[in-house]
Amino acid sequence: MKTGCKICRLLNVVLIAALLGGVYLVMVPQNIKTHADGRSVVLLNQNERNKVLGEMRGLLETVQVVVQAATMGDMEAVAAASSAVGMAAAQAESPALIAKLPFEFKTLGMSTHRAFDSLAETAQGTDDPTVVLTELGNIMDNCVACHSGYRLGVEGADNEG
Template sequence: MSIACKAGWAVSAVLAAALGAGAYLFVIQGNTEPYEDGRTAILLSKDERNRVLGEMRALLEASKAITQAAVKGDMETVATEARAVGMVAAEGESPVLIAKLPLEFMTMGYSAHRAMDDLADLAGRSDDPLEILGALGEAMEICTGCHAGYRLGVEGQDEGS
């Protein structure tokens, strides 16, 4: 094999490694940058940001409804509200949006949705409001952890949540 051919293979290997490392970092980090308050800013388009914030608002509104229903012993409403924001709410996300989200953020989001499905299942087995509220509190640990570590910004602008 000639020196030029060997050099070509070496350059190809270096480029492949660099591209692989870049793709790996993008998948893990998403479209992010450090933010001054210590959180990680996830940079999205306005529409993408509004979609994610809407999903978060739906989780919060469902948590309120679940709390109110559990206190009344209305496990049917607990199950209905929890199921509505379970994994079904995470279906059909845009691949472009998903590519911008850091892996940890996505993992936490899916965990929150799965926790709501688990809560709906629990409501079908239990009539104990304290058990339901305890499970809801555990699910909200995911939410507070996410908000403590991340903020949503708009690409090219200085704004967030």
């Protein structure tokens, strides 16, 4: 009897471990690796990576336009550049790409798009450059946070991280 119970307990442990392993496989995206520099590597296909990097260069350009336009007092240009990278731009993302992104990455990305919509609204209601630049500085906390945690890799080529 006693031996039987030990086996039962052992079996329970094995089954629970298998169950947790299964949950882990389903919940945690398998296309995330850790790079030697400590950041998480999000593995995408070549096209997806090019698209994300293209959007990134667009964000940098937006920052440049906003800084220049705000210092010249051209709030219309601030609003136009900001709303061009707002939530409307995020809606064009492919579901296959979104599925590959870690939760925190998506959250930071979405809140960045939303923040640019709100910057566009701010610009429409002020002529004070410091108000715009302060809000831009806060948005850029997101750029810094995401870049310090993540990098992009190509599926197949960068699997070792």
